[in-house]
Amino acid sequence: MRRNSLVVRLLAVAALSASVAACRQDMHDTPRYEPLEATTFFANGAASRQLVANTVARGQLNEDRHLFEGVVDGKPADTFPMPVTAAVMARGQERFDVFCSPCHGRTGVGNGMIVQRGFRQPPSFHDARLRNAPVGYYFDVITHGFGAMQDYSTQVPVADRWAIAAYIRALQASRAATVDDVPADRRADLARPAGERREQEAR
Amino acid sequence: MSQIFQRSANTLSKVSLFGVLALVGGLVLLAMVLGRSSYVTRANEYIEQPVQFSHLHHVLDDGIDCRYCHTSVETSAFAGIPPTKTCMNCHSQLFTNAPILEPVRASFRDDTPLHWVRVHDLPDFVYFNHSIHVKKGMGCETCHGRVDQMPLMSQQRSLQMEWCLDCHRNPEKYVRPRNAITTMGYVPAEPQAVLGPKLVKEYGIRGNTSCSTCHR
Numbered sequence: 001m002r003r004n005s006l007v008v009r010l011l012a013v014a015a016l017s018a019s020v021a022a023c024r025q026d027m028h029d030t031p032r033y034e035p036l037e038a039t040t041f042f043a044n045g046a047a048s049r050q051l052v053a054n055t056v057a058r059g060q061l062n063e064d065r066h067l068f069e070g071v072v073d074g075k076p077a078d079t080f081p082m083p084v085t086a087a088v089m090a091r092g093q094e095r096f097d098v099f100c101s102p103c104h105g106r107t108g109v110g111n112g113m114i115v116q117r118g119f120r121q122p123p124s125f126h127d128a129r130l131r132n133a134p135v136g137y138y139f140d141v142i143t144h145g146f147g148a149m150q151d152y153s154t155q156v157p158v159a160d161r162w163a164i165a166a167y168i169r170a171l172q173a174s175r176a177a178t179v180d181d182v183p184a185d186r187r188a189d190l191a192r193p194a195g196e197r198r199e200q201e202a203r
Numbered sequence: 204m205s206q207i208f209q210r211s212a213n214t215l216s217k218v219s220l221f222g223v224l225a226l227v228g229g230l231v232l233l234a235m236v237l238g239r240s241s242y243v244t245r246a247n248e249y250i251e252q253p254v255q256f257s258h259l260h261h262v263l264d265d266g267i268d269c270r271y272c273h274t275s276v277e278t279s280a281f282a283g284i285p286p287t288k289t290c291m292n293c294h295s296q297l298f299t300n301a302p303i304l305e306p307v308r309a310s311f312r313d314d315t316p317l318h319w320v321r322v323h324d325l326p327d328f329v330y331f332n333h334s335i336h337v338k339k340g341m342g343c344e345t346c347h348g349r350v351d352q353m354p355l356m357s358q359q360r361s362l363q364m365e366w367c368l369d370c371h372r373n374p375e376k377y378v379r380p381r382n383a384i385t386t387m388g389y390v391p392a393e394p395q396a397v398l399g400p401k402l403v404k405e406y407g408i409r410g411n412t413s414c415s416t417c418h419r
Contacts, residue, residue, distance in 0.1 A: 010230070027326065028326040028328075029326075029327055034281075038318060097268070098271055102271065102293075113264075113265045113266050113267075114265065117265070148295070150292045150295065154289075155274050155289065
């Protein structure tokens, strides 16, 4: 009898611990909202609140029209609101490849994968009209969209938009560039695959 | 009067000694295996979503970078679930009549969010921040698996504490160059045993394992 009850107890403990292992305890899910979590508290069902209409959050007054709208004296800016450094260009290249290349292609001719799937083809950045467009124009198109292109204001922060505009300028310049434009000590890089070069520059 | 126990009882008693040990050991082992199994961790489980979104199609077929949609992964704790507007960037022109995308169009039309179900859900007592992991050279693939081969998203790793600690103790086994963060099917340019320690030093990875790193 004694032995029997011991076995039964052992089995009961084993069964209980197995069932506990599969439990989600209360502390796994505490009464607080994760980002973007649903709620029944607000009418629209979203726990994350949107900015109240006609208000400006502290630090987001964005008065600098050059920086935030790409406009100088009421016309699209022809200058960058920040110094264009190698770091800015590298950032621009990376962001261009993430956000623009799906349609515009990595070289900017407008043959990205989304276009190959049937999206309306954008004009090439190497057309005369776009080569002559001021940088502020590119900033404006990224911010507000153009034609079939939706705006990217929520996906690409302001500084990145300018970096992308700078990189588009570099893409355009590359079309007319000759070997003489490449610094002598970097010419050997031209023979190496782009991916390899990029990896080294990222270090 | 005959003996109560036969001679074989000697062997039986010895065997049963080990038998009890084996039974207890086996039960402990069973609990350990069960605790790590996908039955408990819910790994490899497909979760019903409002739209049968395919990462395979968007990542592998279209070559869209993870950050195109998960925009806040480099700057905040939360990687970000894209608003419906991001879907419409392309689907305003592509698959515009596909029935599978009707929930997306309805969401955009009525300005109501899609109710995506979270796949990777850490317990609330764990603090996790995507941005620091990305900055220190942890690839998406390391934790989320080959997303480019998932028609439907499922959790790939156990997300248990021992899994976190494995990397926090040996970050050199998993670190990769920052420019390969979103690469799927990443292959290190030089052996990981050489590259790993180099990157750990260069990125200043401390692999913090104090309790309050995650439980704060």
